Amino acid sequence: MSTATIYLDGLSVLGPGMADWNAAAACLRGEQPFAVAEVSLPPVTALPATERRRVGAAVKLAMATGFAAVDAAGADAALLANVFCSTGGDCDNCHNLLDVLASDQRLVSPTRFHNSVHNAPAGYWGIATGCTAASTSLCAYDATFAAGLLETVTQVQASGDRGLLVAFDTAYPQPLYAQRPIPYPMGVGMVFSARRSERSLAALQLSLCNEAASTMADAALEQLRQTIPAARSLPLLQLLAQRSAGRVVLDYLDDCRLAVTVQA
Amino acid sequence: MQALRLSAYTLTTALGRGVEPHLAALRAQRSGIVKKRWETVEFDVCIGEVAGVDDITLPAGLAAYDCRNNRLALLGLQQDGFAEQIEAAKARHGAGRIGVFLGSSTSGILNSELAYRERDPASGSLPAWLRYRETHNGYSVADFVRKHFALSGPACVVSTACSSSAKVFGTAQRMLAAGLIDAAIVGGVDSLCLTTIYGFSSLQLVSGEPCRPFDVARDGISIGEGAAYVLLERADGAGEGAGEGEILLTGVGESSDAYHMSSPHPEGLGACMAMQQALQMAGLQPDDIGYINLHGTATPSNDAAEGAAVLALFGQGTPCSSTKGHTGHTLGAAGGIEAIFCVLALRDGLLPGGVGTSTLDPALPVNYLLHNQQQPLQHVLNNSFGFGGSNCSLVFSQVTA
Numbered sequence: 001m002s003t004a005t006i007y008l009d010g011l012s013v014l015g016p017g018m019a020d021w022n023a024a025a026a027c028l029r030g031e032q033p034f035a036v037a038e039v040s041l042p043p044v045t046a047l048p049a050t051e052r053r054r055v056g057a058a059v060k061l062a063m064a065t066g067f068a069a070v071d072a073a074g075a076d077a078a079l080l081a082n083v084f085c086s087t088g089g090d091c092d093n094c095h096n097l098l099d100v101l102a103s104d105q106r107l108v109s110p111t112r113f114h115n116s117v118h119n120a121p122a123g124y125w126g127i128a129t130g131c132t133a134a135s136t137s138l139c140a141y142d143a144t145f146a147a148g149l150l151e152t153v154t155q156v157q158a159s160g161d162r163g164l165l166v167a168f169d170t171a172y173p174q175p176l177y178a179q180r181p182i183p184y185p186m187g188v189g190m191v192f193s194a195r196r197s198e199r200s201l202a203a204l205q206l207s208l209c210n211e212a213a214s215t216m217a218d219a220a221l222e223q224l225r226q227t228i229p230a231a232r233s234l235p236l237l238q239l240l241a242q243r244s245a246g247r248v249v250l251d252y253l254d255d256c257r258l259a260v261t262v263q264a
Numbered sequence: 265m266q267a268l269r270l271s272a273y274t275l276t277t278a279l280g281r282g283v284e285p286h287l288a289a290l291r292a293q294r295s296g297i298v299k300k301r302w303e304t305v306e307f308d309v310c311i312g313e314v315a316g317v318d319d320i321t322l323p324a325g326l327a328a329y330d331c332r333n334n335r336l337a338l339l340g341l342q343q344d345g346f347a348e349q350i351e352a353a354k355a356r357h358g359a360g361r362i363g364v365f366l367g368s369s370t371s372g373i374l375n376s377e378l379a380y381r382e383r384d385p386a387s388g389s390l391p392a393w394l395r396y397r398e399t400h401n402g403y404s405v406a407d408f409v410r411k412h413f414a415l416s417g418p419a420c421v422v423s424t425a426c427s428s429s430a431k432v433f434g435t436a437q438r439m440l441a442a443g444l445i446d447a448a449i450v451g452g453v454d455s456l457c458l459t460t461i462y463g464f465s466s467l468q469l470v471s472g473e474p475c476r477p478f479d480v481a482r483d484g485i486s487i488g489e490g491a492a493y494v495l496l497e498r499a500d501g502a503g504e505g506a507g508e509g510e511i512l513l514t515g516v517g518e519s520s521d522a523y524h525m526s527s528p529h530p531e532g533l534g535a536c537m538a539m540q541q542a543l544q545m546a547g548l549q550p551d552d553i554g555y556i557n558l559h560g561t562a563t564p565s566n567d568a569a570e571g572a573a574v575l576a577l578f579g580q581g582t583p584c585s586s587t588k589g590h591t592g593h594t595l596g597a598a599g600g601i602e603a604i605f606c607v608l609a610l611r612d613g614l615l616p617g618g619v620g621t622s623t624l625d626p627a628l629p630v631n632y633l634l635h636n637q638q639q640p641l642q643h644v645l646n647n648s649f650g651f652g653g654s655n656c657s658l659v660f661s662q663v664t665a
């Protein structure tokens with residue numbers, strides 16, 4: 001059983017050696033060699049100054065990823081139902097809270113605390129865009145990207161409207177880094193629509209399957225795919241970069257994978 | 265929307281294990297909130313603690329998942345024959361056709377809180393016993409439940425603070441509508457930890473006394489913990505039409521405040537939108553709702569915003585109450601727990617009077633129940649609102665002859 005056909009209207013990538021979708025697409029098509037470079041995160045100018053001061057790398061990454069996808073789709077962010085998916089949310093913030101709670105004083109910062117909710121980036125997104133539509137924040141460890149994609153596509157199918165997916169992952173600092181070593185921050189944004197339009201880049205259908213996940217031929221890209229949950233999207237991004245029809249299997253849960261059929 | 269049947273449900277909170285002690289506590293208007301010292305917290309705190317969580321042992325094959333949150337998750341699964349109902353659903357639909365969508369805000373973070381106290385003084389490294397993936401990580405509880413039942417369908421944890429386990433009903437409903445699954449385990453589990461006790465205290469949102477929703481003197485929440493599960497299936501599945509007395513999920517409404525990270529929109533605009541959408545999806549008018557289980561956290565601003573929204577949409581007539589005075593605020597589990605309170609209200613015609621509240625706030629002139637009422641109900645509404653401006657309202661309906 002597949003989902004209905006859903007249309008991709010715009011996408012964005014922000015990750016190591018992938019400053020934007022065009023740079024990522026050139027790598028994924030093999031036109032440019034993939035070379036890891038630091039990820040530069042722009043300040044969130046869309047937020048009021050008081051809020052801007054309060055946000056760390058995870059929120060900056062999520063916001064930059066979201067805005068780039070919305071721009072690419074020519075959409076109005078204020079009108080898009082949205083899904084934010086991330087394995088750990090704001091990991092720096094979480095580490096800081098754990099550190100403070102293990103200290104003698106336990107002087108927890110109220111801002112740190114309200115930023116610790118997994119939906120903090122989605123909350124800031126709402127404040128920045130004025131969007132009052134439905135917003136879901138979720139996680140599924142390494143399966144987080146596919147879980148977010150499923151949530152967004154089923155949401156768009158149910159509403160008959162457009163929707164935004166923002167997948168973003170950052171790493172914890174040590175000592176938790178040792179247990180969850182995510183080597184680089186990475187964000188992937190997608191705007192989907194239930195209707196075909198002049199904006200449509202591709203038509204997608206999702207179905208659950210049992211097959212092995214598609215892998216990347218390039219060893220460095222495959223390394224990314226295996227170590228960053230948001231990079232589990234790379235086989236799909238490659239197919240989209242090639243602007244060709246095809247089918248990829250995205251890593252999801254141990255015994256449940258997500259097949260994506262793309263019609264150009 | 266296509267209505268979904270609540271084929272099985274169970275809850276465990278400070279009021280007890282399973283439906284029966286909850287019904288008894290509602291009837292007696294009993295609170296489970298107790299003022300005490302908890303763990304290493306340096307001050308007395310009013311909490312809704314579930315008894316006996318520390319005594320729960322996880323199955324050997326899932327020992328890596330051992331933490332307070334998953335012990336509570338397992339304790340919850342063992343009540344009301346819920347586990348047997350899941351096995352039966354597996355036989356009906358197949359393990360790959362059942363989704364697991366649970367809400368949690370803090371997962372098993374207590375384990376990392378404890379582990380950070382045991383960091384190696386020289387290297388800063390964590391003790392070897394910490395299993396981040398299986399405990400602290402946000403997905404932990406859905407992973408645990410899915411593996412416990414050997415399911416192989418889709419799964420995730422929705423973590424939108426205090427609306428988490430209401431929003432999973434929407435996730436399941438859309439996944440069922442898309443035909444990707446035939447049944448879903450939804451609900452939520454959240455457990456006491458230092459992050460929330462110190463965090464809410466830092467925001468001055470914790471009351472020194474058991475919480476008093478909608479009271480003129482309300483001054484904050486009491487943190488609770490709990491586990492709630494519902495098995496959702498299509499109401500028309502396998503030739504079994506919805507029968508008289510069955511409880512259905514008929515509406516889901518979701519919105520965002522787009523206003524502030526930890527304060528609600530003062531006029532409750534987001535809350536109002538969520539309620540309107542839920543009614544619209546259910547094809548109902550405000551007058552059709554016989555009872556509202558309020559989010560009702562008992563902070564001054566949350567209750568004021570929700571009261572304004574309820575007043576704007578329903579006026580002063582619709583009976584409503586918060587059950588946070590009974591259980592404490594169970595955060596990411598609250599939506600699921602209160603969904604089951606709605607089911608009990610429908611099933612037994614019991615409109616629960618709030619606990620802890622003595623003098624209603626005259627500025628919030630909704631029909632807040634201070635005493636239990638007994639009357640047949642057909643449709644009820646459940647509100648769940650969270651940090652980040654995340655709002656979710658659910659409508660549950662009883663099939664009548």
